[in-house]
Amino acid sequence: MPVEETPAGRTEPGLAAAIAADPAFRVLAQRRARLGLSVVIPTMVIYFGYLAVLVSAPELLRMRLGQATTLGLPLGFGVMVATFLLVLFYVRRAGSDLDRLTQTIIARHAR
């Protein structure tokens, strides 16, 4: 079935108001906001923290761990791994917790 070729449909005003008034909806919005921030804030702290170390204490990153390997490498790659884990955390949580709540709300208000 092709998608209807009309501009994006609006939610009926009455339905939107009813959902907005639903306590479960407030819980959903709150949880999504909290989950979002619990990913966004650590990311910013880690990344800008890394950049701060990089420009202010480069000798730390220059520290030798082996023949030539420096601490900078595991630290840099570590930021990348942390980034991935944070994304995974959000996706897992949103996929179980938020989606279930959303389905409940939709089911309750669908005619």
Add this chain to the structure above:
Amino acid sequence: MSQIPNGRLAALSAAAVMTPALALAAGPNIGPVVRQTVNPTAIGMFLVFVLVTLGITFWAARRTRSVGDFYNAGGGISGFQNGLAIAGDYVSAASFLGISALVYTSGYDGLIYSIGFLVGWPIVVGLLADRLRNLGRFTFADAVSYRLQPGPVRTVAAVNSLVVVLFYLIAQMVGAGALIQTLFGLPYDAAEIVVGILMILYVLFGGMLATTWVQIIKACLMLAGTTTIVLLTLSRFGFSLDALFASAVAAHPRHAAIMAPGAQVAHPLSTLSLGIALMFGTGGLPHILMRFFTVPDARAARSSIAWATGLVGYFYVMTSLVGFGAIALISHDPLYLDAAGRLRGSTTMAALHLSHAVGGDLMLGFMSAVAFATILAVVAGLTIAGASAISHDLYACVLRRGEDPGGRSEKRVTQVTSLAIGLIAVALGILFQGENVAFLVGLAFAVAASANFPVLLLAMYWRGFTTRGAVWGGWLGMLSSVGLTVLSKAVWVAILGFQHPMFGLDSPALISLPLGFLGGWLGSITDRTGRAARERAAFDEQYVRSQTGIGAAVATSH
């Protein structure tokens, strides 16, 4: 000093009138083209590959029926497939060639791009993805204009998307040009024209469904190829990373300095500015945001981001190792150096030379083909994003006010726009020859972070945001980021030929991203019209829709 830029401009005007003879005579930049000894194995591999991907394009073209198919592959791509396709967008000239080239020239400093391109994803998934998927249909402008006045909002969004896409295209064109130049021994300008023609063919026949499939296949091949190169490289060092780094340190003229940050320490503000651009740029890249609409729902959009982040992260680690491997194995090998001792076909080719050094002609042919085909698909995806900004946002929604049953003339406009973007891309690719590809992508991220991200975020989160805010924020963010880029070293000195840059930072985002937010805020709080009041009142309904997805477009199955 000023001769080089003049030569570039001359070559450009020659290429613009499409007279190869003139183009050949014009530029000192074409000068002593490094001609690869013709390599039949590599070229054969390469041609087979390009033909196969063109085949996929034609196959997809026959399945492309509606406007939806063309723009978003009908919304029927799975989360994993879409993750691979997003990874394919990243696993392109920008990273494979650009990051390895940066690591090749400056070691650790190149890593900041690898890391930066990745840290945008938690921002996108945590703040934007769910809501965007629930509100939009084809482009992010759908979400921004949900409760705002579509005309002015879509106009700004379309122009800004186009600007970002063009910046991003420059990087891909420069990478593709260097590749074709080195592999076939063609003059750079001719290589650019070949790339331009191929990309237009892709877009006109295939649309988003084709680029999605081509991206998926090539993301897999690219990941496999890069892994193989890294393993072959490591096998020379007894599979010890430390031994590889030690050999790189011995080979590089800056020795141990390449294992720690260098240039970034010297320019902390530039580093911060670049960091901001990379972190918030992902959330404003139209061709990436567009990919959230190729999947059936918000859930699939999220899972595609998880796949993409994992694959791209893995790939970037590998690509950085490729850069170090290139320092260790090819930087002193006369086979890969020209008479002046520089890498043949510019440092952009470091990764491909390494593939030849460790895997012979077959590996070189395979990696060149995959790299080139990936660039083509990225370029095609970018062109579609740019063209849809014009045809969907401007033409269909603003000029025709959505009265275009079947979307027939909209598709026609898309094709004409794609053609125009292709020509502009060729011209820009010639102008920016020789600049680092990852750096150029960084500029695209800066514009995206300043022009699109603030408007998108404010539209979804701030009740007080109005049409005037979106217009002011969008224009201010775009004009300031582009303006500062023109005044910075990359354009003011390298292309226009002035002695000193007017703007000292390499990336404008430190100034232009706050300006984007400032414009959005100032425009909104000064907006006291009745329309603004209605827009604020409509926030609740938008909020419900963005959280639950009730009423969002249903997907087709493939």
